[in-house]
Amino acid sequence: DADVTQTPRNRITKTGKRIMLECSQTKGHDRMYWYRQDPGLGLRLIYYSFDVKDINKGEISDGYSVSRQAQAKFSLSLESAIPNQTALYFCATSDPTGGNQPQHFGDGTRLSIL
Amino acid sequence: AQSVTQLGSHVSVSEGALVLLRCNYSSSVPPYLFWYVQYPNQGLQLLLKYTTGATLVKGINGFEAEFKKSETSFHLTKPSAHMSDAAEYFCAVSEANFGNEKLTFGTGTRLTIIP
Numbered sequence: 001d002a003d004v005t006q007t008p009r010n011r012i013t014k015t016g017k018r019i020m021l022e023c024s025q026t027k028g029h030d031r032m033y034w035y036r037q038d039p040g041l042g043l044r045l046i047y048y049s050f051d052v053k054d055i056n057k058g059e060i061s062d063g064y065s066v067s068r069q070a071q072a073k074f075s076l077s078l079e080s081a082i083p084n085q086t087a088l089y090f091c092a093t094s095d096p097t098g099g100n101q102p103q104h105f106g107d108g109t110r111l112s113i114l
Numbered sequence: 115a116q117s118v119t120q121l122g123s124h125v126s127v128s129e130g131a132l133v134l135l136r137c138n139y140s141s142s143v144p145p146y147l148f149w150y151v152q153y154p155n156q157g158l159q160l161l162l163k164y165t166t167g168a169t170l171v172k173g174i175n176g177f178e179a180e181f182k183k184s185e186t187s188f189h190l191t192k193p194s195a196h197m198s199d200a201a202e203y204f205c206a207v208s209e210a211n212f213g214n215e216k217l218t219f220g221t222g223t224r225l226t227i228i229p
Contacts, residue, residue, distance in 0.1 A: 004157070040123065042204060042221040043158075058216070090157055102148060103217060105157030 003027045004106035006091050012112045013081055021076045021109050023091030031094045032074040033103060034058075034066060036087040043090065049074055050096070081113045116141045116207045120220035128228045133177075133192040135223045137205030140186065146208040147188040148217065149179055153201045161203075164188065175199070200227045 004025045013019055023032065030051045035043040035058075045058030047066040055066060063085060067075045078085055088110050092103040121136040139145055146165050150158040162173025169181040175198075179190045188205060205220040 040221055042219040043217075044219075045216060048216065092158075102160045102163055103158075105150075105159070107155070107157045 004091055004093055004104055006089075006106035006109050008109060009107065010110045012114065014114050015082055017081050017113075019078045019081050019111070021089055021091075021111070023074045023076070023106060025072050025091075025093045025104075027093055027095070027104060028071070029093035029095045029104070030071060031096055032068065033092040033094075034064075034074070034076045035090045035092065036060065036085075037090060037108070038087050046076065046089075083113050086111060086113045116145065116209055116218045118205050118207050118218055118220035120203075120205050120223050122223055123221065124224050124226065126226040126228055127195045129197055130194050133190070133195045133199065133225065135190040135203050135205075135225065137179075137188045137190065137220060138186050139188060139205070139207045141207055141209055143209045147179075147181060148206040148208070149173065149177070149188075149190050150204045150206060151175075151201045152204065152222075158204060161190070195225075195227050197227050197229065200225055 007022045033048040034046040037043050044060050046064050049055050049068045052068050065077045088108050090108050091106045094103045095101045117140045119138045148163045149161040151161050152158050161177050162171045164171045164181045172178045177192045202222050202224045204222050206217045208217050
């Protein structure tokens with residue numbers, strides 16, 4: 001089983017709909033992240049959480065919200081989806097022990113907004 | 115603020131040839147540097163990382179990278195390309211301040227291997 005699991009893997013929806021992308025991990029890491037990937041732009045950080053009670057905005061948080069339901073679960077919501085939010089979304093985790101440990105990524109959710 | 119520049123969005127090399135993917139970074143404090151690889155329909159996998167110490171870092175699948183502070187570079191190399199190396203590669207930087215380990219990614223380099 002994957003250490004970082006994202007659901008759904010693919011989603012097509014319409015403008016204005018509310019969408020939730022879910023991420024769960026079995027690595028026991030405190031830190032979790034949401035990124036979006038667009039062709040030619042690399043990965044950009046949307047939100048991150050260093051523990052259950054800590055939520056922080058990344059560089060492109062507008063139009064998104066998150067919920068850290070437990071150490072193992074971190075959800076990303078689009079309250080009212082718009083076409084330019086069509087992208088590949090990744091969840092990642094990291095272990096703070098020792099500082100600057102590498103992040104571990106899920107396989108991504110491909111989101112298309114029509 | 116930190117940033118990463120990857121020169122060349124697409125690189126093609128022949129099977130068996132040297133692979134060189136370029137990465138330059140900007141950071142106001144000592145950086146931690148990473149290379150990740152992304153295969154189709156998959157997430158990112160860590161190839162290698164530089165934190166402190168030896169500036170030549172060896173990673174998985176025969177890849178290595180050298181941290182050159184004077185050139186603010188962290189180029190990725192592999193002596194002999196294999197067909198299975200075809201993927202997208204991302205360089206990333208994190209500032210070495212404990213508690214601030216956010217990664218900034220480059221825009222990626224897609225590596226094509228020519229048979």
